[in-house]
Amino acid sequence: MKRFFRNKEVSADKKQNPLNNKILGTILGRIGDAVCIFDRNFNILFQSPLHIKWFDKLEEFICFKRVDEIKPNRTVKTITNETGSSLHLEISTFPIKDDEGSFIAGINIVRDVSHAIKLEEKSKKLVLFKQQQLNKLELKTIIGNSKPIQKVLEGVHKISKLDTVVYIQGDTGTGKELVAQAIHKLSLRFNKPFLAINCGALTESLLDSELFGHTKGSFTGADSESIGLFEAADGGTLFLDEIGEMSTGTQVKLLRVIQDGEVRKLGATTSKKVNVRVITATHRDIAKLVVENKFREDLFYRIHVFTIHTPTLKERSGDILMLAENFLQEFAQQQNKIIRKISDEAILLLKMYSWPGNIRELRNIIERATILCESDVLQPRDFPVAILNSGSRETLSSLNKDQAPDDPHKVKIIASLEKNQWNKTLAAKDLNMSRTTLWRKMKAYSLPNN
Template identity: 40%
Template sequence: MIAAKAKMNDREVFHEHLNGQYSMCRAELLPMLFEMGKTITNCDNLQKTTSLLLKIMKGHFNVECGILTLYHQKTGTIFVHESLGLTEEEKARGVYNIGEGITGKVVETEQPIIVPKIREEPNFLGRTHCRENEELDYSFICIPILREKKVLGTLSIEKEYTNNTLLQQDVELLLFIATVIAQAVDLYLLETEEKDYWEKENQRLQEALKKKFHPSNIIGNSPPMREVYSMIEKIAKTKMTVLILGESGVGKELVANAIHYNSICANGPFVKFNCAALPENIVESELFGHEKGAFTGADSQRKGRFEEANDGTIFLDEVGELTLSIQAKLLRVLQEKTFERIGGNKAIKVNIRIIAATNQDLPMMVKKGTFRQDLFYRLNVFPIRIPSLKERGSDIISLCDHFVLKYANENQKQIKRISTPALQMLMTYSWPGNIRELENIISRAVILCEDEVIHGYDLPPSLQDATLSGTTERTGLESKIEAVEYEFIIEALKRTNGNITNAAEDLGMSRRMLGLRIQKYNINYKQFRNKQFRINSLPLNL
């Protein structure tokens, strides 16, 4: 026994535990503290620092429960970052507000708190886990982690003490450790928790903006579309006449829907009529209705679309196709909100909002005399121009996502993404048919797709020709082979971060042959070296 005691003196025992077992001695503790300080100095890595801290808690303090909490100033919450002796479920329960419980008071006062007997302290909430009866005699030490007069969190242990000297020594050592790790904790909060908070806050604000300016029936969040959403939000509050302008297939009807269903007329009828779909004599009857016997075949009275839209909205699509005689009648409806049925002489008054749409150049038609100038001025009170698809940039990806999911579900297929070459083809195409053309192309590609990825060769030749270079005249088989070859080269360059040598080896060909293929297809291999390159695939929200 004496020899053993002498040996312990040589190792500079820090203190002796009351149950006869010796805890971690100074010779073992100091190297760990040195390593902790070196870790913080070199890389400010809280994970490594915490790992060393838990070893000290287990070895020197000989505790079953030790906790490191962090204080998030933006949210005002204190949460368990790392612990010894707690399960993940127990850690999740250890969330406090400032001033709440012992931990919350330590953060609030920035002063250590020592609870000699947990059972005798009413402010001890013990949210992390339920204690057995014998643990109620434990003491609780909670130390604030401070840096430049800013509280960052707490360091706490639960342990049974019958010797005040040992308790005071542990408090002093915890204070020292809290000072050592303060820098790492501060940087962690700045780089991780602050970043996470602002990302969530940004996402929240984006969702709020989308909810305010982005009608649920329209896909896309590009700057031109956000301007459209803003216009919709402003005009929907009124009953003003709206003229929607834009190329064929851009979604003018969807905008009309958004205006109506976000307006004060939303509870009324929404009547749609395509002015280019029927001959002139039928268009007049459809719009204004007719009396019985007004013309051959008029066996009964019939209400027109304007009457059906009373107390609601009428949407006149392709209004530029109306003849001059019907334009004159439409002008009266706009001016006086009255009209007569064909064959009748009774003025019918309606309370409606008129939304018109066209893909034609109405000012040019006015100059040519094919569209009434006074009608144009009446319609052009609040024009909204819908951008073409080629102006909407990243909205193409969102629309592809939507249409792939839609048609994959309809055809009971599991399609997870669109390949990089296919995306490049979709992004570089001019889209003369706009969204309607995109939808048709995606529905075709879903049908042709034979695995979980839509490839470039699943797209029509018109899109492949817009991306691929080579001979000007190719047979269908040659075009298919080139599309497959292009796809393989792009995927190889993506996997090798634009390294031509590695890509050639991956493809089983010489570097020179790959270089010729890259030149043939006009591929910029350097773009794959940029870590910010993001046109890798289209992940679908399956």
């Protein structure tokens, strides 16, 4: 290469070797990359046909004023070819020195990386698509189409990608931890730990030890050092369930961690930085506890940034059948049973029950019913007495006790209306009859019109 430049420099003395130059030019012109060689005064010594095709002017690929300023560099430039398509070119420039180390020239190598960039873009789109599918799959664990549960899902979507503290308010058994898990798995921390603790299940000292850790000898029975959940969840999410049961002493320590991002073990004199997203939940009215001086006001404002309310099963009664059928298939599979559906009479009982234990109670009742079921259809006899009593007491006024056993058609119509939230168009379709026929049968059975 250096002989090539020496030959160029002494061309005036007629000492150059035309054969060597032709060989080098042929080699550089035939390789897949575009090549341009220029001297220290930016005079082009060689430019391959492909380089000429891509660049008309020197300044299009030269980004320095002096050859001795050249440093190996790589940039990607996009141009438009003769067909109007975009070409992504990787431009690399390197200095060339003589035997004494002086800069005498530079070489510019250009490679078409359009295909590689397209593959990279496709790969990114594939990763995004897979993540979106995982997001959808994760949200499918929160079952329901009712407006209250859709509002919950909207909240999960809005807050999941942020690091904001989330406060989940809802009665016992409404799925608060399920919501917290969905937020974590849709967040940027999804591949980090998700840890949960029930703050109402432990005494103050035990909860402090669990949350913040302790040093050896910090209290009676502390025979060894232990890290707390905040350290264990570093980089991930910590879910504090029933935070309303936390003592004011623990609240002070928790506030310090949330404010400063530092945790200090019991018995330690130094703190450690932690990066943990905190999600809290409770079934209690925290604002009321603040007024009663049972919950710190400063902590309340720290955790009460973004609130998600988990509705009771009564508030989302339209989801009862969907939840029940989902639980039925889950437990039937676990128990190696084939149970096709829930009978209309059983659906009616599920709809009329008040569900004080919410989703947790529904899940437990369906599990029990699956165990007791001896056919391929879940029947009222498979339910506990509480459900049956609720049904006999609260049956619609139009469904008299003496009619219910002998009039399965009426029960089927009521069950379908309940299932479809008394939407007569949907119920008629479900019953495979016209809306007019349904209206006539409702009138014959003295069923309410709404």
